[in-house]
């Protein structure tokens with residue numbers, strides 16, 4: 001029954017608009033597939049699959065150009081001399097992974113050419129072309145040149161070797177370690193295909209809280225099998241490296257990065273990996289964070305650790321993604337300040353093949369966080385973005401939240417590091433400081449659930465991450481539009497309201513969970529549901545009370561100069577903006593300031609009333625989502641319609657739970673009545 005769900009955004013439903021369909025059928029009468037690689041075969045097969053299904057027509061596939069109105073597919077070097085000539089100048093505009101889609105006339109015959117410098121570019125071009133058709137766009141006079149703007153576009157799977165997934169809400173891990181390497185689940189191929197269709201070119205198979213066993217020969221041959229499946233789809237495999245692996249699986253007494261035996265152990269390990277996986281991507285490392293081992297255990301620092309590993313993979317072209325997600329109980333004054341304090345001074349000290357991976361905000365994937373101050377603050381060190389696609393703090397796979405809204409808010413934020421217009425996107429795509437290489441990671445929300453992501457709409461977050469990794473300047477509305485059309489229907493009566501519902505969904509969740517800059521008040525450990533009252537955990541910065549600091553005088557975390565001075569980690573322009581309670585954006589107010597319950601908000605409400613009304617607004621907005629969805633039955637298959645309907649019902653119940661729990665809890669400090677318009681908790 002879940003077939004529709006399983007097919008993600010590659011439904012390839014028949015084009016129902018006959019006018020548009022006839023434009024397609026007249027412009028495409030056959031396919032000319034050039035090239036012999038696995039990748040080029042996949043590209044042609046995908047075109048056949050997609051076009052035959054959408055146009056309801058069996059297209060002939062030839063290996064030589066003849067006739068007219070054909071779709072010619074192949075890398076530049078595989079094209080005939082006439083075609084090479086007509087695309088020559090377009091080709092100069094793309095990079096190694098880019099593509100050209102062009103309407104051409106050769107020998108008086110019209111054709112459409114999909115080409116690139118390499119086969120993987122052609123494959124991306126094919127998916128882009130199919131998306132045009134899926135979204136009913138014209139294919140007349142095409143002149144498209146596109147290249148990904150970021151080098152490493154990577155999913156981070158927090159998957160354990162026993163197939164549980166840290167913060168995973170869509171079943172167990174796809175990687176069936178027990179049956180690998182000889183059993184290749186069709187799911188691996190479908191996974192690769194879905195990722196290639198949105199331009200993702202890397203996957204970290206294992207949890208950042210790493211298990212050293214993955215680096216033993218027994219597991220590496222399984223990793224090799226997966227790498228072989230993913231390679232033709234342009235996807236490289238990466239692993240997480242547990243810093244203490246030389247001790248745990250190597251029999252050494254230490255993992256000190258300055259110890260020659262340790263460095264040699266890693267060099268040897270890298271050599272062995274590259275022998276079986278020549279295009280292995282490299283390692284992702286979480287070190288000295290949340291109890292994970294790292295160089296600091298031996299009196300060394302992040303640079304020592306990262307550079308030692310970088311030297312091991314450098315001869316083979318590998319990279320080290322070293323995470324900046326660090327905080328410690330020893331300096332619990334303000335957790336938000338620690339990553340910047342620990343990393344910024346190391347700018348310029350890392351090897352050329354190290355990239356520092358920074359979460360979008362300074363705490364931890366909250367429904368809303370101001371951008372991380374490290375973005376733009378290290379001019380000589382490549383910095384990559386880490387977003388979380390899985391909804392650890394946003395209602396798991398139960399609540400509908402369209403995350404590209406959140407991703408875009410961060411990418412569009414102006415750091416002012418090189419004056420106005422120095423957006424986070426320009427840091428991430430490397431254009432601000434001309435970075436040596438660039439990257440973006442998304443913590444995956446994929447599991448072995450029939451629909452991959454638990455919630456049918458969570459597929460949009462995987463899709464949207466991929467699209468923004470390809471081009472961080474795309475707008476989230478366009479992405480929602482594409483996704484809806486490819487996944488459900490092109491009918492405007494469906495698209496318009498449902499798109500609006502998606503766009504609003506992120507603010508909706510902020511409203512009923514953490515309005516006005518509140519954060520980390522989820523119940524402890526699992527992070528599902530409200531828990532602002534939790535105060536008894538051993539480390540202060542794990543307790544929600546540490547973050548909201550509600551008392552009789554007011555609520556919020558003073559990170560301005562009168563408080564922890566975290567604002568000083570931003571450029572003077574931003575510091576000034578955040579520091580002053582009057583100019584601080586209200587959406588971040590309680591992130592940066594402790595304000596009184598009577599503080600006047602811009603709309604004239606007192607803080608207490610405004611906060612209460614925000615919680616109510618969130619609840620009302622979920623009701624509105626339900627109303628919208630209930631009218632879509634005729635556009636959607638029964639299964640997905642019902643699933644989303646049931647999930648929205650839970651979301652509504654839980655939005656009320658959030659509102660009631662938070663308001664009743666905070667009320668004991670404010671000592672005030674709920675304002676008119678806010679429902680009384682039952």
Ligand code: GCU
Pocket residue numbers: 166167208209286290325364392
């Ligand atoms: C969060 C999350 C952990 C995860 C960590 C990380 O703290 O709750 O499960 O390991 O982030 O990103 O390393």
